[in-house]
Amino acid sequence: MARYDDMVEGFTRRLAKTVSRRSVLRALGGFLVGAAAVPVLPVKRGHAAGGAPDDETSCDYWRYCAMDGFICACCGGTARACPPGTEAAPITWVGTCRNASDGRDYIVSYNDCCGKSSCGRCLCNRNEGDRPLYLPANANDYNWCVGSKSGAPYHCTISRIMGVATK
């Protein structure tokens, strides 16, 4: 091991003596330009099988696996933020979704955004983990706006990632 350490140290010292910082920056710049011109590696995007890649306005987006309502990203908000003029209901439905890009399951909280009439755009009806109403805590059909300060009008739904699920 010590001999290996000596070899690496010697090589590194020779490298430092013969290579200037300017030449390293020139080479780095060349790599960056080259990589921008030609895709070096295939890019795997996270999306449900056959669905839109990382598109927050698509029902096939992986984090919308139990989205039963209007996508807030189509309604002036984002995947994780309510549109202006609405507030996220404190009562929420929580489930898990698999991200195909890393093969991990994530805990997802679906908060209804409340206070304005229904958005009417990008309606999804995905129900992974949903259960019928006789298991109320596991049913995603409820209007969870009942718990909000602004009252019952449901506008759209966001999906917040709470963490990585454990097996």
Add this chain to the structure above:
Amino acid sequence: MSLLRRFGPGLVALALGACAGHPAAEPPLSVARQDYYLHCLGCHGEDGAGLAGQVPDLRTDLARLASAPGGRAYVLRVPGVTQSNLAPDRVADVLNYTVREFGGAEVARRIAPFTAAEVAEARAAPLLEITTTRARVIAGSDAR
């Protein structure tokens, strides 16, 4: 030109690029925290605050009820606990997680950890009069 001088800059640039690497993967949640998120957070909230007048605040109500006369048995029989599809040991773990997370270390020291046996026994005797039982436990707590 020596090989080192010719290829050295590229070698260093590649090494720097390799060192940039990927951020460490986020670790998974603990089982108890995950069970809280999936079975309790929907109503009680990420911070345990609940909803004033509708959903108990775990930061204050849990410790108060669990340490009151008859309160431990009440906590073990609330609908969220008895209607959960988790196994008794997982229910006990998430109850203990809730006490520690929202009550703090001092509260956790005062309340004996819930056990799987207690959860199983409570499930055999579901609580139907929730509101009146809760009021009785709170009255008993206020009288101390």
